[in-house]
Amino acid sequence: MPLVLYNTLTRKKDVFEPLNPDRVGMYVCGPTVYDRAHIGNARPVIVFDVLYRLLTRLYPQVTYVRNITDVDDKINQRAKDSGEPISVITERTTKMFHDDIAELNAAPPTIEPRATDHINQMLTMIEGLIAKGFAYEAEGHVLFSVPSMKDYGALSRRSMDEMMAGARVEVAPYKRNPADFVLWKPSTPDLPGWDSPWGRGRPGWHIECSAMSGQYLGVTFDIHGGGQDLVFPHHENEIAQSVCANGAPFARYWLHNGYLMVEGEKMSKSLGNFFTVRELLEVAPGEAIRLAMLSTHYHQPFDWTADGLKQARATLDRLYTALRGVVDIPAAEVAAPIEVMAALEDDLNTPLAISHLHELAGKLNKAADTAAKARAKGLLLAAADLLGVLKQDPEAWFRWQPAGGGNGLSEADIEAAITARLDARKAKNWAEADRIRKDLAEQGVVLEDGPAGTSWKRV
RNA sequence: GGCCGGGUGGCAGAGUGGUGAUGCAGCGGACUGCAAAUCCGCGUACGUCGGUUCAAUUCCGGCCCCGGCCUCCA
Secondary structure (H helix, E strand, C coil): CCCEEEECCCCEEEECCCCCCCCEEEEECCCECCCCCEHHHHHHHHHHHHHHHHHHHHCCCEEEEECEECCCHHHHHHHHHHCCCHHHHHHHHHHHHHHHHHCCCCCCCCECCEHHHHHHHHHHHHHHHHHCCCEEEECCEEEECHHHCCCCCCCCCCCHHHHHHHCCCCCCCCCCCCCCEEEEEECCCCCCCECCCCCCEEECCCHHHHHHHHHHHCCCEEEEEEEHHHHHHHHHHHHHHHHHHHCCCCEEEEEEECCEEECCEECCCCCCCCCEHHHHHHHCCHHHHHHHHHCCCCCCCEEECHHHHHHHHHHHHHHHHHHHCCCCCCCCCCCCCHHHHHHHHECCCHHHHHHHHHHHHHHHHHCCCHHHHHHHHHHHHHHHHHHCCCCCCHHHHHCCCCCCCCCCCCHHHHHHHHHHHHHHHHCCCHHHHHHHHHHHHHCCEEEEEECCEEEEEEC
């Protein structure tokens, strides 16, 4: 089955044909490091991690570039507010970002370039744009001249007229055209800045992605991803800069994940209804957060709810329960099941892939002999690996507790209670056995009697 | 106002021109000392009004509702 991807550029599902099948390139807009990652940041990280996993199974080499934006006015503001040096803020936030998404089983990208390490490339690009007549200097700024580009607006399907009509912000006086956007702007001494032909300044928002994608993937590359909120203006402007500077096409397939809502409402800081990834990791395992995210197709709006997280956890409980029964049986070395590959190759249909996970777990539960169990286990794990879940030992999964303790029952306490209950059961003292079980249940520990003895899990 | 995405059973959420999504919840059965887990079985659906068609939840159009974006910037 060929890989098809919904391409924002064409507004339909396109068969994916890489420029060079030996080396597929993907660029995804990464975080601006001024604050903890929230669930809105986590969605593209998880979605494109799944795409990356899929691509690595389809092509021999995949170069996945995800940038770190470490120069930005939000960072400057944060530094001004807290009095901390910018580098301290960006370093710390970058580390927290890495720590957070690692718990979501997101693989590191092949290359993670930082904007401040690529100022020279940006300057070169801006100089080229000026030389070709696509950009101009004005009052220490360098602006991209939108009317100079014929196809501007192709990605977001906006016409110049529309944008003029929609303009509701006071236009800076140095702009020749209200739609022109900043490539470079002057910095005051208290702000980060670099020497440039136009004086000391700093880059505009969009130029870094053009510069870094070009350096690591080439001027024309396969896939560019990000959140739907970036289609305009960010990605539109990236295209304008890159196409005009390079005289070549830019990204060929544009993928955008849908918006994020919380309990049915738009997620926003003013409503206060957003969660950081770290906050969620305090109350649920990373895999549950990840699976919850993947339970809605990436292109759809995603509604984050407490119930959704609970359901994702229940799903993983079911899958890990199946695996728990076969811990002693090595998984067969098998390729991911065809139906799971097919689901993901159809524009990353993760909800359908998850439904197949359930079917695979059912088959594992029903497998009669060791060979069948080994094969079913292998298939389930191979399928789950594509989605980046079921990566841990089942016992570890069932013993997960919130950071900072939880119910206070140690594993030794639990084992002791189980032993005591076993004695009661041997003596057919059902009242005592049930009392112990009930007591544990009230403290969040559920017992399950099976042929191989009693197992337990925290809920 | 312009542009875009969406409205599926109690809930979440795929998909399809004519049979089954899947999971959770619910109901019945097997298993169990009783449970839990597991297995077997059951039920409920496609916003609305028209059109196309032998046949529409699926295609087309109107309407209603929901969500988002609309410039370098708070």
